[in-house]
Amino acid sequence: MILPSGPRWSPDHLRLHRHLRRHPELLPEGATLLLAVSGGQDSMAMLALLLDLQRLHQWHLQLWHGDHRWRPESGRQAAELAAWTAAQGLTLHIDRWEQPPAAPNTTDQHSEAGARAWRYGQLEARARELGASHVVTAHTASDRAETLLLHLARGSHRRGLASLRSLRPLAAGSSPLLLARPLLTFSRADTGRLCAQLDLPLLHDPCNNDRRYSRNRVRAEVLPVLEALHPGAAVRISTQAERLVDEVNWGGELVDLALQALGSTSASQATPALQRQLLVGLAPANQRQLLHRWLERHTKQVLAARPLEDVRQRLQSGQAPGSAHLGAGWQLRWDRSTLWLDPPAPPPPP
Template sequence: MKPTRKAKAHDPDDLHRYMDEVVARGAFLAGVRRLGIAVSGGADSIALLCLLLPPCCQAGVTPVILHFDHGLRGAASVADGACVRQLAEARGLACCSATGHIKAGRGRSVEMAAREARLDFFFDSARAEALDAIATGHQADDVAETLLLRLVRGAGAGGLAGLRPNSVLTRRGQTLRLIRPLLGLPHATLQAWLRAHGIPWREDASNQDTRIARNAVRHQLLPCLAEHMGGAVAAQLAQSAELLRADDEALDALAGDWIERQAAACPPGDAPDTLSSAELAAQSVALQRRILRLWLMRRGQAAATGFAPIENLREALARQTEWRLTLPGDLHLGVRAGRLGILERPAAPTPAADPLPLPVPGEAAWPGLAITAQLAHGILRGPGHLGHWPAACSLDRDAVGTRPLTLRTRRPGDRIAPTGMAGTRRIQDLFVDAKLPREARDHLPLLFCGDTLAWVPGYRVARDLAVRGASAPAIHIRIVQRQHHKA
């Protein structure tokens, strides 16, 4: 949406004209026959309802009020719902409402759980009421707050751009269009307009709780910035978000075009959803990141699009060799014959009933893995991620002596005395600390020297078996995955 002029807060006619212009410019009601309007009872949502009704009437759009009670404020939230239903009845509008039972858990805050429950309600309402879109009352202050919250979390342009006037969400095959026509108006302007028009609203006392990050930004950080840097800080932040939004959309378009060209130029016999690793590595850093993110998102792999997984992919691409990575969401990616693609998940190895000998020099056939031992000198350093491949270590050849090297899976009571640490550590504790999935724990090969646990792949070797110097005789152990392309 293009930049919009600020409306005069106390001129009701001007604010109505402003909304008419915004709705027309943003094509908010294009293709909409039934519109859900999210109304909490607060000032922003009440203003949204009042300002959207005239354009809806002119366009022949049927409005439906949506109210979701998060169940977090007891009698106060019940009163909010009663107020919204009375408003709907007074205006002759249908009202769809629901009550949630929000709890934190599974790594989610109460705020995040509440947001997800509200989105669930939106999807359910859109399906039940045959809604073409849902309007929410997010305004300019929300944009500024979102930018600051995401800035301190290390977000890129897309995250900092934050709330968009038009957005489409997809969940379990259902799409939901959200429109936000108030993004150009600050909260104070909407409150002033309601007062001038004699329209009441409900106050949510929990919005004053500065233990909640957004409230702390609203009531402490933004006023502090305004005091020291000028009173228009929120508006300037909203402007920055708008500029970032345009940059983000342009970068998305460039990445999308690049991916489409890759599909068109894909060599015969290769999967059309693979990418040339060399051509991708030749792009700018910004475009590499966006291409990888968009490519993964299009394949439903949102869990693998965070900063760290994308950087791991970029570093791997720079090697210009064949490789394989496991990313969040148990996603297996790799380069084969110069093409980046999604690989089959390796079959989980069947735990060995008896210890499996590892000859020195030689190799052992562990299902899904290739494990080799070589005579060498010095320390072999490998990746340090427990349970991730490839993995490597070195054992002191003299310390090993004539004891056999064997491989087996874990057993109750297994412990290792790791180099650089005093005492021993339980293998179970290592797995928990590394957040190794439960299904992987019973399949991980452990290396034994005689009866001594010598190495947990991706972790330290036992201190009594550590190589002491760069020229000391050693045994180098390497573990790599056996490669399988996705059919």
């Protein structure tokens, strides 16, 4: 490989460049990308890296900033960010939440969820307007490590542990819109160092230091301990999450083959069924995986870990026939030999 020379080329630029060459679907060459720029260190580092790599990948870069209007200074900071990007010859598209709810507090998770939904809704609308194929966010390995640790603490299923995927659909449609996260191989320490080296302006959000929020506590109190014990822990945890993504995405092929062997020959298309005795003869971990996949495939919903385990326990040999409501009208029922999945009843005729 002939390495490009010129201004602002560093080992970090080379690392991201090689990562994108290995994964061309992440930020395809020549694509129109909409970058979500908060003004914090992660998004500013991402912006600087992609601007410097633009000449190699021929992207068309568009920038977006969302002003939630939760803080009095947010409007001023958005204007400062717009002035800086304009000085770089860039256009920053700013959306302001006209009627935001109250800022989130220790007991109210709805405001945070509402803000997230608003951001992604605005990003989708802007991307459609600008003809972008990818919305790009600056989530790092540190973000993914925090998310995985929180999901572990909550007892999430493996799908929940395969969090913050590097590429996923953002919205369906005639032109599917993708959400890309190219910085998942970089830690927060990396982006901080990059911002200092490149002398990038940063916007400070005091909410990021508020330890009333669980993520901030993990960031300030848990990850530093892990990094002190095992330097580079965040990146390794993030890499493990990526392996889980692969297992979730492609391990289902093997599970589907196993489900074919467990299918009941007496089952109709409208009523999926499994052979109960064959299922409970397997190891508990395999029972959970097969049940989880089977239920998700037919109901299009994910059963949480605890109710899934409750159902599995009730299916064991020696347990009586029974049934379980799964939500959204789906019902699971079983006798001593067979397990059936009944779909929701059709609505009554008008």
